[in-house]
């Protein structure tokens with residue numbers, strides 16, 4: 019990596035003057051789970067290998083993004099830990115001038131065995147997705163077994179000193195909403211930030227989403243049944259969660275409410291798909307192909323300029339409504355949720 023970043027440059031902003039400092043990268047469209055709200059059980063076509071960005075190509079795009087003004091990167095997927103030697107990518111991104119924060123979203127299945135290498139490569143914080151604390155339910159929701167391994171992954175992250183460790187819980191009525199209090203209890207004992215997420219509509223789950231949706235206000239009311247919640251500034255990071263904590267608790271509870279309280283006016287992010295498209299909104303169709311210019315040999319500065327001009331098509335907000343899906347997206351795994 020040779021490009022020197024001028025950190026005094028104006029930050030990247032879109033046409034609505036929102037600073038765009040955060041890039042979420044999907045490193046693979048594949049996953050080792052099939053969560054009911056996220057992916058179909060079968061029938062998603064995987065990207066052919068030659069369409070997938072290599073680690074070297076991702077690193078070059080991160081360098082371009084840093085040149086344009088991005089400061090923070092999250093690796094996601096699909097399931098990022100199924101891509102071989104992910105720690106190699108973490109190390110390369112960690113070394114990019116201008117990137118001062120690198121994080122990972124994982125389902126946790128492979129986290130315990132990779133934690134030490136990831137930490138050594140520069141990873142400092144992690145989000146683990148976990149929707150239930152009951153083994154039989156885990157299999158029903160994720161359509162695969164693995165609760166014990168995910169819990170071991172969370173323990174490994176805490177023991178390795180990841181800060182913060184965030185737990186993402188997608189809440190679904192009739193499937194796991196009776197575990198809201200159990201998850202919230204965790205935050206009284208452990209330094210975890212449990213974030214309850216409103217289930218969002220994708221092509222495959224519109225019906226489920228309509229029936230299973232629980233608003234963040236209802237979620238918070240149910241957390242309050244086990245104790246008084248105080249507003250909390252939360253653990254930092256780039257996300258849209260609103261945080262609350264029990265008095266004296268080492269952790270906190272957060273809610274992410276894209277439907278009931280959208281946070282588009284604070285949107286600070288863009289996404290890079292595993293095949294090199296810059297996606298401007300999770301729920302919009304606007305995207306820009308970065309892989310073609312990258313493979314044609316475009317310079318870091320040139321790619322950074324393409325990123326800058328892409329900001330002109332970042333939409334002001336999503337138009338999601340309960341029971342509707344707006345994008346040509348079958349699963350979050352295609353984009354890196």
Ligand code: SAM
Nearest residue numbers: 056095096097123124125147186217218350355
């Ligand atoms: N495999 C990784 C993981 O499990 O965190 C990263 C990818 S996953 C698509 C990223 C996040 O998106 C997870 O927290 C998952 O629960 C969330 N997600 C996927 N589909 C969703 C939906 N329809 N509504 C709300 N959250 C969703």
